[in-house]
Amino acid sequence: MNRNIIYFDNAATSWPKPEATIRAVETCLRETGGSPGRSGHGMSIEASRVIFNARDALSRLFSIDDPLRIILTKNATEAINIVVFGFLQPGDHVITSSMEHNSVMRPLRAMEEKGIELTILPCSAEGELDPGAFVPAIQKNTKAIFLTHASNVTGTIMPVADIGRIAREHGLVFCVDAAQTAGAFPIDIRATDIDLLVFTGHKSLFGPQGTGGIYIRKGLEQVISPLMRGGTGSRSEYEQQPDFLPDKFESGTPNTAGYAGLTAGIDFILSRGLNAITAHEKHLTELFLQGIGDIAGITIYGIKDTARRIPVVSFNVRDMDPATVSLELDERFGIMSRPGLHCAPAAHKTIGTYPAGTVRFSFSYFNTEEQIITAIEALRKMGK
């Protein structure tokens, strides 16, 4: 590991991972070995426990009563595809925001071609969404609201509690994309009107890539058809897919070692305390925003209030191409950032940075004040 690397691309995937994540993956591969849910011998049961423990850890983190209401997928993208293609029917109307990631936007656009109606509510130039805009957008055939919990471009946290209430009042299904917030920001399923919570394991949950899932509120599993069908280890005498959770949506041998790592990542979060993690990241974001705020050549996007944003900051340096800035940060200063559109073209149109995009820094619990200060100095040199 190169000690001089400053990794500020945690919104794409978090690095480094906790030691416990790495050890758990290794132990699983070395010792657990068996196929989960399939064979019934000791090693298979142990592998099944690994999978169950991941559900259990996720349900503790999100305050979900029943771990079996969580289905495991390879990432948020697969999870969103299950919901969009399994739940929506031609003739349905869906409301979403202009800050969505392509993993929401593209499936919805594809369903639009198959006959759903789509309303994309515009957000402010800071990426803020007015909950009041939802009610007038609701139609007779509105079935669901899809909303990112926080933008991966501006870091703006969306008013999910308010919009959940509106969804509940109007009998709409509320699907929240928590790819950016799960593990970084509190999510309480008991306290909010979220019907479907989609998450990915490799960002703030500190798990390996190839892990993720969906929480499905009771009853909804009956009206969502699976994207894939196949072996589940259960009901083997039948040639039809099981109709119960989680098996209905979990065909094929899963990424057991990945989920061992995900459980370790979540246990790490719970042992440090989610609030401590959020506070550290908020502190780094504040330090960074203050530090670059007075550099003349730098434009910062998104809201100023760090209580309403995750540790993601988009900016541009003078009229430089973000890709050039990012390359220079890497080559001159060892700072890893992400340039461009961040898979969310509508979000860039919203904040006025389409098509060039922005440079994005995204911090994690493992980043330090010292790294932030180094980055501020680097940008000060480049901003001149």
Next chain:
Amino acid sequence: MNVKSQYFVMLFKSVSYALKAEKILKQEELPHKLIPVPKHISSDCGICLRFEPAIQSKIVAALANKVEIEEIRELAN
């Protein structure tokens, strides 16, 4: 001769259910073991939960409204 079974087994819809039951019974400190489903009971390839008949009611009570049970069968010895 009517020899009493030494064990009962509890069958579930799937392995995930059995593991959820296992977690609850561990917390309740009710002795049990997950074993492969014996062929004579079901042709399914899953696992079931073995326990002593004497604690059946305690186990059923601990799982009530938490884990759906498919059936309880005697384990022939």
